[in-house]
Amino acid sequence: MTVLEARNVSKRFGGIAAVDGMSFAVASGEILGLIGPNGAGKTTMFDLLAGSVAASSGEIRLMGQDVTRAPAHRRLAGGMGRTFQIPRPFPELSLIDNMLLARQDQTGERLWANFTAPRRIAAEERAARDKALALLDLVALRRLADEPARVLSGGQRKLLELARVMMADPKVVLLDEPAAGVNPTLLEVLIDRIREINASGVTFVLIEHNIDMVSRLCHRVLVMASGSLLCEGTPQEVARDPRVIEAYLGGTPA
Ligand SMILES: Nc1ncnc2c1ncn2[C@@H]1O[C@H](COP(=O)(O)OP(=O)(O)O)[C@@H](O)[C@H]1O
Ligand SMILES: [Mg+2]
Numbered sequence: 001m002t003v004l005e006a007r008n009v010s011k012r013f014g015g016i017a018a019v020d021g022m023s024f025a026v027a028s029g030e031i032l033g034l035i036g037p038n039g040a041g042k043t044t045m046f047d048l049l050a051g052s053v054a055a056s057s058g059e060i061r062l063m064g065q066d067v068t069r070a071p072a073h074r075r076l077a078g079g080m081g082r083t084f085q086i087p088r089p090f091p092e093l094s095l096i097d098n099m100l101l102a103r104q105d106q107t108g109e110r111l112w113a114n115f116t117a118p119r120r121i122a123a124e125e126r127a128a129r130d131k132a133l134a135l136l137d138l139v140a141l142r143r144l145a146d147e148p149a150r151v152l153s154g155g156q157r158k159l160l161e162l163a164r165v166m167m168a169d170p171k172v173v174l175l176d177e178p179a180a181g182v183n184p185t186l187l188e189v190l191i192d193r194i195r196e197i198n199a200s201g202v203t204f205v206l207i208e209h210n211i212d213m214v215s216r217l218c219h220r221v222l223v224m225a226s227g228s229l230l231c232e233g234t235p236q237e238v239a240r241d242p243r244v245i246e247a248y249l250g251g252t253p254a
Contacts, residue, residue, distance in 0.1 A: 001028040002064070003172045003203050004049065004080070009058030010227075011044055018044040020227035021058070026172065031194070031204045033218035033235065035211075037248050040224040042207045043085060046174050049205075050082040051075045063171065081170030085177045085207075087161040089149035095160060096145045099132035102167040128167075135163040138196070140189050155182035159190060166197065173197075175206040179213045191217060211239065223247065 004026040011019040019041045026032050034042050047053035049060060051072035060068045062078050070078070089098045136142040139159035144151065152160060158178055165173055178194070179187055187210075194217060198204055208214050214221060215235035223230040223238050225247040231238060238244050 002026065003028045003062070004205070005059075005061040006045070006049065007059040007061070009045075009048055009060060010056050011041075011048055011053060012056045017227045019048060022224070022227070022229055023058075024222055024229065024232070026203060026205055028171075028203055029198070029201065030219045031198055031206065031217050033214045033221035034205060034207045034224065035209070035214060035221060035238070036224035036230070037250075040247075041227040042224055043176060044227075045224065046082065046176055046205075046207065049075075049174060050080060076168060076170075079169075079171035081165040081168055081173040083158075083161040083165050083173070083175050083178065085180070087157045089152070089157060089160055089164075091150035092148050094146050095136060095141060095149055095152075096129065096132050098149050098160065099136065099164055099167055100128055102164045103128055132163075132167065135166050136160075138166075139163045139193055140186075153183075153186075155186040155190075158182050159186065159193075162190070162193060162197075166202075170202065172203040172205065175204060175208075177207055177209065179208055179210040187213065211235075215239070 002025045006022050006024055009019060009022045010017060022045060034045065036042055044053060048055050051067065051070060055068055059066060062075055062080055065078065067075050067078065133142060133145060136145050139162055141156060141159055141163065149160065158181070162178065178190060182190060191213060194204060206218070218235055220232065221235050221238045222232045223244050230243055230247055231241055233241070
């Protein structure tokens with residue numbers, strides 16, 4: 001089953017085609033890698049999938065629905081989670097509060113429900129807190145739950161970002177350079193957690209420059225160059241494809 005699909009999607013910024021006729025499908029349960037030299041259009045492709053940037057042309061489908069014109073929050077509610085290349089947690093809020101802010105549609109947000117269903121709200125608050133703590137535990141951050149997010153290292157922020165996106169129970173998660181700035185020990189935690197969450201049925205698409213991580217995690221890899229799909233295959237296949245080697249050598253140096 002296809003969870004996410006791009007059909008001939010393009011995005012132009014002025015004269016530049018940042019994404020130029022991209023078509024691909026993401027199968028339920030897979031971990032798909034998206035690689036390519038700097039400036040290839042990978043982050044713009046994520047922006048188009050997540051709805052933070054509108055496509056100039058083409059179609060995006062999520063769980064079989066056309067979401068091309070749906071705003072980001074509707075895609076989030078439809079099962080799409082997304083992390084950012086540079087995570088920006090609220091620095092003065094505790095980790096747990098940063099997590100609780102990521103909740104979707106909790107009853108407490110509706111003012112009227114506070115008067116009519118206080119007990120249900122208290123129960124939901126408790127459940128959300130328990131879920132946030134369990135997710136912080138999963139990414140080895142539970143002991144810091146009450147600390148402000150500013151104390152976290154860059155790598156720990158990436159882990160918090162992964163835990164935060166899981167609060168909304170996404171079906172497909174887009175990870176933008178999850179390994180960047182993460183030390184080797186935390187990287188192992190991150191890889192294990194992505195595998196574990198994937199085994200529970202969550203689909204992943206990840207942009208990553210760390211080829212070791214890509215080959216260990218990804219079932220399949222798409223290579224982008226100059227806004228287009230250059231080739232696809234297993235991590236081993238794309239690593240030895242001469243077109244891929246040339247795209248990296250000819251591309252903007254990192
Ligand atoms: N908001 C924007 N306005 C203008 N140009 C942009 C914008 N975002 C990205 N671009 C351009 O689109 C191209 C692809 O960028 P990007 O998607 O960030 O690539 P990648 O993530 O693969 O490094 C680059 O040439 C970049 O300069
Ligand atoms: Mg990028």
